[in-house]
Amino acid sequence: SAVISQKPSRDICQRGTSLTIQCQVDSQVTMMFWYRQQPGQSLTLIATANQGSEATYESGFVIDKFPISRPNLTFSTLTVSNMSPEDSSIYLCSVSWGWDTEAFFGQGTRLTVV
Amino acid sequence: AQSVTQPDIHITVSEGASLELRCNYSYGATPYLFWYVQSPGQGLQLLLKYFSGDTLVQGIKGFEAEFKRSQSSFNLRKPSVHWSDAAEYFCAVGAREYGNKLVFGAGTILRVKS
Numbered sequence: 001s002a003v004i005s006q007k008p009s010r011d012i013c014q015r016g017t018s019l020t021i022q023c024q025v026d027s028q029v030t031m032m033f034w035y036r037q038q039p040g041q042s043l044t045l046i047a048t049a050n051q052g053s054e055a056t057y058e059s060g061f062v063i064d065k066f067p068i069s070r071p072n073l074t075f076s077t078l079t080v081s082n083m084s085p086e087d088s089s090i091y092l093c094s095v096s097w098g099w100d101t102e103a104f105f106g107q108g109t110r111l112t113v114v
Numbered sequence: 115a116q117s118v119t120q121p122d123i124h125i126t127v128s129e130g131a132s133l134e135l136r137c138n139y140s141y142g143a144t145p146y147l148f149w150y151v152q153s154p155g156q157g158l159q160l161l162l163k164y165f166s167g168d169t170l171v172q173g174i175k176g177f178e179a180e181f182k183r184s185q186s187s188f189n190l191r192k193p194s195v196h197w198s199d200a201a202e203y204f205c206a207v208g209a210r211e212y213g214n215k216l217v218f219g220a221g222t223i224l225r226v227k228s
Contacts, residue, residue, distance in 0.1 A: 031213075045215050048215065058215075092157060092158070094216075096214055099214060102146075103148075103214070106157055108157050
């Protein structure tokens with residue numbers, strides 16, 4: 001496994017602003033993903049963070065709203081842009097070392113938009 | 115389309131009783147199967163995983179799960195539940211063909227009566 005650190009752990013933000021969430025892993029990983037967990041809901045994949053190239057977004061998620069960076073094999077950021085109360089969720093970073101390996105999750109960032 | 119069904123939203127069991135949480139999936143590829151647990155305010159912890167081989171897999175904390183291809187199921191079991199097992203449990207499915215992305219079930223909230 002790995003130590004996956006997400007920052008911030010929680011935040012309360014004003015609508016219309018943006019928040020950048022960081023995910024740092026203590027070892028190089030092949031795959032990094034960002035998930036959203038809306039209140040009382042399950043997890044939904046936002047995008048796959050690709051090292052050195054644009055992220056691959058799932059249906060319903062767009063780069064303008066959720067820009068993602070992955071400059072190297074241990075770090076990624078997710079920005080939630082122009083926030084509205086509907087963006088209030090837990091955002092989780094997930095990593096795996098490649099095919100046929102399990103995914104591990106960070107502790108999540110609990111975002112509240114007011 | 116890929117989907118995971120956890121038919122029980124809530125389950126309440128007495129401490130010391132046995133537990134079975136149901137999971138059914140619909141997937142267009144050979145699945146990888148996982149069970150994760152989420153305690154309040156926490157991230158996701160991997161309980162167990164199935165990639166191939168023996169269809170009965172053992173996990174942490176005394177949990178086990180059995181993959182039944184004919185029933186498209188991966189039910190989680192524990193012979194004797196402890197109060198500390200109270201949490202939310204998520205079944206998830208992935209596959210190499212889908213880039214190791216996970217599709218999650220809606221989750222089952224387990225309550226333990228003393």
